Amino acid sequence: MAATAKSRSFLKFFLDSVFLLALLSLGERLLAQEEEEVFTxxxxxxxxxxxxxxxxxxxxxxxxxxxxxxxxxxxxxxxxxxxxxxxxxxxxxxxxxxxxxxxxxxxxxxxxxxxxxxxxxxxxxxxxxxxxxxxxxxxxxxxxxxxxxxxxLPVSEHPGHTEFKRAWEVKAAIHEYLADKIREGGGVLRIKDEKTRQEIPLEFVEIHNPVRRIPDKDYFACTDFREKGEPEKIYDIDFWLAEKNGKLFVDQVKIHKVPEKEDGHWIQVERYSFEADKPIVVP
Incomplete structure (x- = not known):
């Protein structure tokens, strides 16, 4: 009898927990939907x-x-x-x-x-x-x-219907990250150069094509920035993304190419290469 009572008690606790989690999940979805639909x-x-x-x-x-x-x-x-x-x-x-x-x-x-x-x-x-x-x-x-x-790019698509993320979803995650960081930085993205230890104020230009993915690893895309006040100094910055619960987020920001002066002109010098990892182009 005691064992049966314990079993019933455990089953009730389990069902209550599942019900509560379902309610919380539904509440989150409804809240997200309400936020999405609140504007005409x-x-x-x-x-x-x-x-x-x-x-x-x-x-x-x-x-x-x-x-x-x-x-x-x-x-x-x-x-x-x-x-x-x-x-x-x-x-x-x-x-x-x-x-x-x-x-x-x-x-x-x-x-x-x-x-x-x-x-x-x-x-x-x-x-x-x-x-x-x-x-x-x-x-x-x-x-x-x-x-x-x-x-x-997503003319009639709906996010989340493919095994891997598409290029526009990767770009969207990077762009949202940049928009927030640039707002926080007063109109510029502030990056600390790991080599020189100096902070660089950068103005966003654009995200390159193509977007790539390292097999069994993260997505990434290269971007162009110009140093504030130095329009000819162009930096190539790589944004690496990870995926959690179906959502992409930026987890690494790396300087790919830096501007260096040569014969009076600025050229881009590569800091590192990812070609050895045989990246795949994301459609």
Missing amino acids: QKEVETEARRYIDQKSQENQGVFLFQDPVENQRIPLLFDRVRLVRSISGYGYFAAVDFHEKGFEPPKPYELDFWYKPRAKKLVLMDIRIHKVPRKEGNGWVLVSRMPVPWWW
Whole structure:
């Protein structure tokens, strides 16, 4: 009888524990879903327009955009928010049409504003040029800048349906990590050079293609940064990612190539190589 009572007590404890874990898991999923769905496309558009209006008012009606790839400031005039998209778990993306001031016919640009829900607010993670103007006849046409921002790659996919992560998921994890670190660093990523022991303030340029994976090991991607105040000094920084519970996170940041002056010009000198590990390209 005593053994039976103990067995029943243990079974009840086990079932209660399983039920509690299920409730906690459901609560986490509902909370994540609520955070993901709390904003409508109209609310994202309104937030993007508010930000553009604020920055334009600070510059006599011009939205000054610092293009990190070309390292130039472009004076833009707002036209419209063309569309707002969302990717579950990754945030919202507002495609915004502008034209450059002082050109006739208008010289168009399309910029993407990436927002993520944080504590019931929309946080602007980054702004990237999606399409740039190309001269055609007497006018301009828009063409996609390559590589396109990672959020245009998963057209109809849903995260987590493949055995291995895809390139855009790796880029998304790196980009989110960078956006947070750059915000914390006052607009720059602060990296300590393990060789010189000096801290370097770096401005983010772009994530390279391709993304790679070492067999049976981590994912990684190379990125370009320029040293703040030294636009010709380009660093190649590698971000290595691990996976836990299906989620990618940055667990190593390594300087791959450093700028060194040679005959009056800056060149990149490799610190280490990963080719011996026979990396695989991530599609």
